[in-house]
Amino acid sequence: MVPSLYFVLATCFFSDIGPAMDVVNARKVILCVDDEAVGLSVRKMILESQGYRVLTAESGPDALALFSSETIDLVVLDYAMPGMHGGVVAKQMKTIKPATPILMLSAYVDLPGETLALVDRSVTKGEPPPVLLAAIAHLLDHRELDRGAMPAN
Amino acid sequence: MDKITFQKLLRRAFLVPLVLAMFLAVALIYEVQFLVNSAATVENSDHVIQLAEQIYRTRVDQETGLRAYLLTRDESFLQPYDHGRLEAQTLLPQLRQLISSSPEQQARNTAALQAFTDWSSFADNAIAMARAGQDVDDPGFQLRGKALMDRYRQLRTEFVTSEEQRRNQDLSNSRRTLTFVHASVVVLCFVIGIVLALIERKQLTLLSQAFSSALDTARTRAAEAREQKEWFHTTLKSIGDAVIATNAEGTISFMNPIAEGLTGWTLDEARDKPLADVFRIVSEQTRQTVENPIDKVRRLNRIVGLANHTVLISRNGQEFAIDDSGAPIRDPSGGIAGIVLVFRDITQQRGLEAALQSNERLAVAGRLSASIAHEIHNPLDTVGNVLYLMGQQTRNQPELQKLLETAQREVQRVTQISKNMLSLHRESRTPVFVPISDLLKGVAALIEETIAKGKRQIRIEPGFEGEIEGYPSELRQVFTNVIKNAVEATTDGGIIRISSLATRQDGNSGVLVRVTDNGTGISEEMQARLFSPFASTKQENGSGLGLWVSRSILEKHGGTIQIDSVTDGQARGTTVSIFVPLKATSRRRTENLAMDTAQPRLKGLAETSVHNPSS
Numbered sequence: 001m002v003p004s005l006y007f008v009l010a011t012c013f014f015s016d017i018g019p020a021m022d023v024v025n026a027r028k029v030i031l032c033v034d035d036e037a038v039g040l041s042v043r044k045m046i047l048e049s050q051g052y053r054v055l056t057a058e059s060g061p062d063a064l065a066l067f068s069s070e071t072i073d074l075v076v077l078d079y080a081m082p083g084m085h086g087g088v089v090a091k092q093m094k095t096i097k098p099a100t101p102i103l104m105l106s107a108y109v110d111l112p113g114e115t116l117a118l119v120d121r122s123v124t125k126g127e128p129p130p131v132l133l134a135a136i137a138h139l140l141d142h143r144e145l146d147r148g149a150m151p152a153n
Numbered sequence: 154m155d156k157i158t159f160q161k162l163l164r165r166a167f168l169v170p171l172v173l174a175m176f177l178a179v180a181l182i183y184e185v186q187f188l189v190n191s192a193a194t195v196e197n198s199d200h201v202i203q204l205a206e207q208i209y210r211t212r213v214d215q216e217t218g219l220r221a222y223l224l225t226r227d228e229s230f231l232q233p234y235d236h237g238r239l240e241a242q243t244l245l246p247q248l249r250q251l252i253s254s255s256p257e258q259q260a261r262n263t264a265a266l267q268a269f270t271d272w273s274s275f276a277d278n279a280i281a282m283a284r285a286g287q288d289v290d291d292p293g294f295q296l297r298g299k300a301l302m303d304r305y306r307q308l309r310t311e312f313v314t315s316e317e318q319r320r321n322q323d324l325s326n327s328r329r330t331l332t333f334v335h336a337s338v339v340v341l342c343f344v345i346g347i348v349l350a351l352i353e354r355k356q357l358t359l360l361s362q363a364f365s366s367a368l369d370t371a372r373t374r375a376a377e378a379r380e381q382k383e384w385f386h387t388t389l390k391s392i393g394d395a396v397i398a399t400n401a402e403g404t405i406s407f408m409n410p411i412a413e414g415l416t417g418w419t420l421d422e423a424r425d426k427p428l429a430d431v432f433r434i435v436s437e438q439t440r441q442t443v444e445n446p447i448d449k450v451r452r453l454n455r456i457v458g459l460a461n462h463t464v465l466i467s468r469n470g471q472e473f474a475i476d477d478s479g480a481p482i483r484d485p486s487g488g489i490a491g492i493v494l495v496f497r498d499i500t501q502q503r504g505l506e507a508a509l510q511s512n513e514r515l516a517v518a519g520r521l522s523a524s525i526a527h528e529i530h531n532p533l534d535t536v537g538n539v540l541y542l543m544g545q546q547t548r549n550q551p552e553l554q555k556l557l558e559t560a561q562r563e564v565q566r567v568t569q570i571s572k573n574m575l576s577l578h579r580e581s582r583t584p585v586f587v588p589i590s591d592l593l594k595g596v597a598a599l600i601e602e603t604i605a606k607g608k609r610q611i612r613i614e615p616g617f618e619g620e621i622e623g624y625p626s627e628l629r630q631v632f633t634n635v636i637k638n639a640v641e642a643t644t645d646g647g648i649i650r651i652s653s654l655a656t657r658q659d660g661n662s663g664v665l666v667r668v669t670d671n672g673t674g675i676s677e678e679m680q681a682r683l684f685s686p687f688a689s690t691k692q693e694n695g696s697g698l699g700l701w702v703s704r705s706i707l708e709k710h711g712g713t714i715q716i717d718s719v720t721d722g723q724a725r726g727t728t729v730s731i732f733v734p735l736k737a738t739s740r741r742r743t744e745n746l747a748m749d750t751a752q753p754r755l756k757g758l759a760e761t762s763v764h765n766p767s768s
Contacts, residue, residue, distance in 0.1 A: 039535040046538055082608050107530030125534035129541040
């Protein structure tokens with residue numbers, strides 16, 4: 001049910017924009033943060049297969065460094081990491097660049113409300129990949145719309 | 154009125170009459186002395202007069218002898234004449250001696266002597282003339298002799314008269330003195346009496362005031378003491394703990410109502426009974442009678458606590474787990490006048506502790522479950538992602554192969570985690586043989602997997618390879634707590650070393666496991682509280698019950714746990730030393746007993762204690 005929904009969405013997206021789509025997606029940079037190296041590399045492959053440029057970081061401080069120096073369109077952030085957990089990382093990111101959407105991707109089912117209020121979207125690990133991809137696309141899309149709307153204002 | 158003032162008053166009341174009496178005595182002695190002196194003077198005068206009379210008589214004899222000689226010319230009449238002269242010569246110096254103190258009498262005496270000397274020379278001349286045969290009967294010659302003698306008589310009478318006058322004078326003097334003495338004694342006595350009466354009245358008034366005020370104070374004190382005794386009695390009666398007091402011999406003198414309730418004896422029944430009859434205590438573990446606290450206090454001469462796990466058996470056979478202490482009651486000289494026992498029923502508390510411990514076991518399991526679920530979600534996510542990638546048509550064979558391997562590895566990880574988790578929660582009711590080294594490896598692997606994640610090194614050094622008899626799930630809980638603490642105390646790159654060796658402690662063979670980390674260490678302040686419930690260094694992440702439960706588990710095994718920590722310098726870090734005896738010493742039998750009695754009381758808590766191995 002969910003994958004098919006994704007395919008419908010994706011197909012619409014692809015067909016509407018046509019050749020420009022690859023160019024648009026190629027410009028989108030996603031920062032993936034997770035202390036699980038294997039999971040991180042597999043996730044990178046999936047996102048790259050969708051045409052995104054992917055930067056990875058295995059810890060909070062590394063992620064913050066990249067986040068400050070690079071142009072990032074979206075952050076996929078793990079919660080449970082040793083040292084600095086996702087909640088802290090998200091809070092600092094929102095201070096540095098409040099407009100950049102953050103997607104919290106965690107194996108925990110009960111994240112602190114404080115963190116949930118801070119991030120733009122939360123997805124539980126173990127869900128099928130299309131759910132994550134749809135959420136990413138949705139966040140980027142909304143951002144695109146906001147941007148498009150701004151000159152009109 | 155204090156004691157010193159009181160004594161001062163008392164002393165003054167005695168001293169004043171004493172001083173006055175002494176004054177009176179001195180005055181009397183002086184007057185008597187004066188009287189005696191007067192009497193001596195009168196006596197002296199009497200003596201003088203007597204001597205003067207004696208001398209006069211010899212002189213009259215001389216004159217008479219001379220007259221008779223001149224008439225008769227008989228030489229024998231001259232004998233008194235010569236004798237008188239000789240006698241006068243011996244008496245005269247005595248007289249002079251007696252009147253030496255009076256110049257007037259000396260002058261009179263000298264004049265009389267001179268007159269007699271004149272007569273003597275006339276007499277000698279007359280005797281010489283008579284012997285020569287000359288006429289001495291001439292009246293003119295006779296009259297001259299008589300005139301000389303008369304002159305002597307007159308002078309001598311003057312002397313005696315004046316001496317008599319002196320004597321009378323002295324006599325009347327001494328009579329006056331005597332009267333004065335009489336009068337003065339009466340007057341002095343009277344005066345002293347009055348003075349004494351006045352002073353003593355004042356002193357005695359003060360004294361009686363002091364005495365009555367002292368009496369009042371004593372009465373107040375006595376009332377206060379009575380009140381205080383009443384107060385202590387009421388306090389002891391209303392105190393929440395049971396109190397029994399005994400005298401030095403160990404027989405009961407007081408029990409409060411709580412003590413009556415717990416022992417099943419009333420104070421009236423128990424009074425004067427030996428403590429051991431009323432306060433029957435046995436060890437919870439061995440059922441042996443525990444040393445009578447009276448003997449223990451007497452032996453150690455200080456406040457003592459009861460041995461752990463003491464059970465009080467009441468008169469009707471009911472048992473209470475009690476916690477108590479005994480203290481000597483000291484008399485003012487420091488000897489033991491009695492012993493006071495304070496104890497309380499901790500059966501309920503024991504139940505609560507057991508419930509709290511099983512709750513902690515649940516909480517530990519809960520926290521581990523959450524972390525295990527998290528750990529399983531991670532590889533599952535990867536496997537899902539890999540499958541998704543493999544589903545894409547564009548992959549070539551080597552790529553697919555690689556993805557497949559990744560998926561297999563992740564699935565294996567899930568299996569491993571699940572296996573470790575199962576072994577963690579397997580419960581056992583009876584002690585079994587536990588290979589310590591395997592148990593440590595299993596715990597370490599699980600923690601490595603879930604918390605350390607390759608960021609910390611957990612090194613198990615080869616050591617004790619035997620088995621111990623115990624409860625594996627509980628021991629696993631202990632080591633999980635301790636190793637997890639060590640991991641959480643270290644930062645990335647931290648090293649946790651686990652060593653084990655066979656050793657002996659308190660005469661028991663066993664294994665000593667040391668878990669050493671190079672983490673932040675534990676402050677001294679915290680170290681003191683480590684084994685109390687709800688002490689945690691990990692604010693929201695810990696329940697604060699881990700070490701408390703660990704210790705109780707180890708105590709159940711007859712083991713010990715000790716923590717040494719350094720917070721700075723080269724040796725920074727913490728070492729936890731755990732000793733477990735080879736045979737869980739213990740208490741299976743009593744544990745079962747305790748379980749049976751604890752069961753009904755724990756009913757209310759039963760819902761939360763499903764996993765309590767002792768229920």
